[in-house]
Amino acid sequence: MYRLLIVDDDYFFIKGLQSDINQEQFNISEIVSAINIRQAKKIIKNQKIDFILCDIEMPQGTGIELLEWMTNENHNIPLIFLTSHAQFSYAKQAIQLGSVDYLLKPASEEDLEKVIKKAIDQINQSDQLKNLNYYKKLWNLHHPLIIERFWLDIINKSIPNQMNIIEKVALKRNIPFSNKLIFLPILIRIQRWHMDTYNSSSDQKTIEYGVRKLAEEVFFDGDNKGNYIQLKDELSLIIVTMDARESYYRPILEEKGKKFINLCNMWFRCDLTCYFGEQIAFVDMYDQVENLKVLEINNVTYDNTLLFLKDAMKTNRDIQLPDMKTWVNMLKNSAFTQVSLEIETYLKEAKDVNVYFLRNFQQNLLQMIYLVLNYKGIQAYQLFGAKESIELSNKAVHSIKDMIIWIRHVINKAAYQTSRVKETNTIVETVLCYIDQNIDKPDLSRSEIAEQVFLNEDYLSRLFKKELGIPLSNYIMDQRIKLARELLLKTDISISNIAFSVGYSNFSHFSKVFKDKTSYNPSEFRKKMLC
Incomplete structure (x- = not known):
């Protein structure tokens, strides 16, 4: 019988986990809980605990700190992180300290059962694991994150494309290395999401995680494991790992690929294409991925299909364009x-x-x-x-x-x-309305007005004059003076403010134009008309 400790500062989350976990299935006699690492340490010191489910970020100390303390105090208890934090730095620390696994909330019932089984298996095999060195255990338990970083360095050419250098880097990073391993790269491009697939960044991350888990389930089975690597938004790479004696036959690949695409269409409402490379060694990975990227870029015809690098025709850049x-x-x-x-x-x-x-x-x-x-x-x-x-x-x-x-x-x-x-009337009406609304702008110009109706300014001027019988610039000037006259007669606003309100920043220029139009300067006009 096993005793499980749940460490989380969220009381309701603890209660939810306690009800979700099938104690009988996993032979768990008791589930105890702590809401901070202080309580957790006390329980670990004074009670028998077989394995732990732990959050990372908590007010009085992190789950990482708890795991460090357990390591220092020689409490060799399997610990699973179940957290909302997906940063690689957290995962890296968890791996280095020897956690069993690292799950993101909310974890599915199936994933939770898998990690609990993994922890129990580790407990049952503890005597054997004691004989393994630290890095071998690291590989067995956490290799996906470590290998993913390793592959990215190869694909990005941070590691030179030479077998002896690749082997040295692998050994330096404590990654078991064998030149007998062969790999099958599969590039996945999400071509488009259908409307309302996700409405927030949180939804997007959930769906991307779902695509990842589906790909791992479909392509990684039996002895064929591998890595799922996110290259950039909507472009990911699957690397299936085999040894030199194995081969992945095309009919099997086609069956798996079609299944993956159909499920993505149905569950995640997206169009995608899978690009299959050939079985290769470490040193060929960079070139193979580059060739797959070229195949993906040049695929402008197909979606929701499988394309094989072996079948790809050479890109023809001289396809005849149509006569338009x-x-x-x-x-x-x-x-x-x-x-x-x-x-x-x-x-x-x-x-x-x-x-x-x-x-x-x-x-x-x-x-x-x-x-x-x-x-x-x-x-x-x-x-x-x-x-x-x-x-x-x-x-x-x-x-x-x-x-x-x-x-x-x-x-x-x-x-x-x-x-x-x-509809000339509609255009002219739009122009007249815009002029009325912006008559106070000193820099109101013909080009600005033309932009509002998406017309060439010369074409607009011809159209305006044809309809109203007056050039556009003259109309703007007339409207300015007309408004100035009304303000002089109906308000006590100062002449300088009136000039500004009808689009003249220079008072002298306003007076000159006003006199040209009315035969009086603004002051004379106001006095004469109000007598």
Whole structure:
């Protein structure tokens, strides 16, 4: 029978664990608790404790400090950290001090049962483990975090790509090394999350953790273990470890890969692709991962599929781009919907498309749209300068699906603005409203007003004069003087303040313009009209 100690400053969390743990299943006779390390030390000194579940961050001392004290006092009790803190520094300390495992809250019932079983197995094998040196035990119990750091150094070339140097570094870090080991790298790219997959950074971390655990469950089975390494957001690497006598047959890989993708689609609502490398030795890992990254970058056609490096064709950077002259003419005639459909059909039917093709295609398409918008007097750089437009543009070269989403966005915005230009009254009304609202701005300019309606300023000036029969700049001046006249007659505001309120920062200039328009300076006008 075993006695378990739970150390956590959260009373309700302790109670929850006590009710969740199946004491009969694990032959646990009693579960005792402590809310700080002072209480925990007292219990450990005076009672028989077989293993411990412990938080890290607590008000009166950390779980790390408790484990250090136990080590110094020769209390060789298996300890499992169950904490909200995911920092590598904590995990590293826990590993160095010999903890059984390190779980993040909230841990699933299945994960909790696994670590309890692991602790009990360690208790039962304690006599054998005493014969192992410290670093061998470290490897057996905690190798994933240590090896993950080791692999990252190889992949990032912090460790030179030479077998003798790799072996020296491994031995220096107390990592068991054998040149008989072979590895299978699998690159995983999350291509997109579907709407509302997660709403906060906390949700995102939970889902990423879920993807990681699912990958480990699917690809690591039996004697084939390995590491899951997060390279960057939405890009991770699985390294399956084998010995030279083993082989991972392609049908098995395909079965596992399809299972992983289907479960990710269903549980995490994301699109992804798995890229399979070949079975290699330590020294080949850097080159293999780089080749997988190139394969991933050039995959703009497929998602929710499996791609094998062995099958990959050489990237063709000279794929023929389409002639867009017909599309230009169609856009000039406002056939926006038809053009969008034709472009989508073309992309869906295109063969051997890669990222270089999509980049060039996007540049040509932008040039075409800018040409048409300029022809219609619309400022394209302002129309597509919004945050959403920029984000969609950056994602467009990732895949044909993303390119189609961007094309729809661009063409829809162009169509909307073109329709607004045709509605001249709407444009002029918007301009008049903007002038009224900003008449007090000394620097109110033609270019600023043109930006509000996404038009070229010369085109706007022609349009404005055609509709109102007066140049835009003259209209602004007339409105300023009109407002000044009303303020002079209806208020006691000083003339200098009136000048400022109608957009004149220079009083002398205001007086001159006012006299040119009314034949009186402002003071004379007020006196004459109020007599």
